[in-house]
Amino acid sequence: MTSLPWIEPDELWFPPAEEALVDPDGLLAVGGDLSTDRLLLAYRNGIFPWYSDDQPILWWSPDPRCVLIPENIHVSRSLRRTLNQRRFRVTADQCFSRIIRLCASIRAEGTWITDEMIEAYSQLHRMGVAHSIEVWNQDGELAGGMYGVAIGRCFFGESMFSLETNASKVLMVHLAHQLQAWGYEIMDCQVESSHLLSMGAQTVSRAEFLSILKSCIDKKATQSEWTFTWQWPS
Structure with missing residues (x-):
């Protein structure tokens, strides 16, 4: 240190x-x-x-950095079946405070999402920079969620949780399609995991990541607001 x-x-x-x-x-x-x-x-x-x-x-x-190019999201055959069943509904910015607190509380190994972090990202949310994505089951109950930061055409994923099987995968697919529709060029996943790699994420060198960041951080995305409800097309 x-x-x-x-x-x-x-x-x-x-x-x-x-x-x-x-x-x-x-x-x-x-x-x-x-x-x-x-x-x-x-x-x-x-x-x-x-x-x-x-x-x-x-x-x-x-270094390296784990990233997902939205159009490269991978949908397996089994996940496609889940999506076609429309068992889940995906929304954004419906309950940011609940999502970030669940991200902090459900990890058995502990969390880096301290009270100080929660307040800081809640302030970014009030500024329209930090956002939550929610997954709801057919009973209207929360099945999974994520929060992250959007600047320019970059989305920085911070933390994600899943309370039901496949909820986080459904979230990733819906979010990637929505980001692509809005003109986002990259989703930062920070550190690789087998789950992220199976969804189409890849690792790039820090130098490449910074170059991508520089090229799209000041570009304006096309969405007017983040509040949406998106459903997988059948």
Whole structure:
């Protein structure tokens, strides 16, 4: 930790993402705060916060980076059958507070989504920058959800949960199709997982990720608002 740059709360800056450590992969800086200005600066530069209650704020930019190009979403035959059954309905920005708190609470291994993080991203939501995606079952009960940050034509997925089988996969398919329709060029998944890779995500080098980010972060997407209800076409 002693060799990492320390950011004072009144200093709005980050070192270049390329200066992140190799071990642990992507750790870039310590300190600062979770003000909206700092979070927006972080995302625009391929950086995100990730830390636990007993740590200072840690800032990361891993290499490689896991990303999903919306049009590359993979729909398996079994998932297609689930989608065609229309067992789930997908919405956006219907209950952001509930989604982020469920993302924080249902992980048995603990969470990095501290109360401070919840308040910071709730403020971004009030600004129209952070968004929730909800999956509802046929009884109108919440079956899964995700929250993330949208800037330009980039969507940065932060956390996702599933309360029913296939709910998170249905969410990913619907979100990818909606992002594609709105002109989004990339969905940042941060760190790879077998689930994300099975859905069509891929890993790219940090340099490639930053290049993609630079090309589309200032482009305007076509949606007028994030509130929507989307159903899989039969």
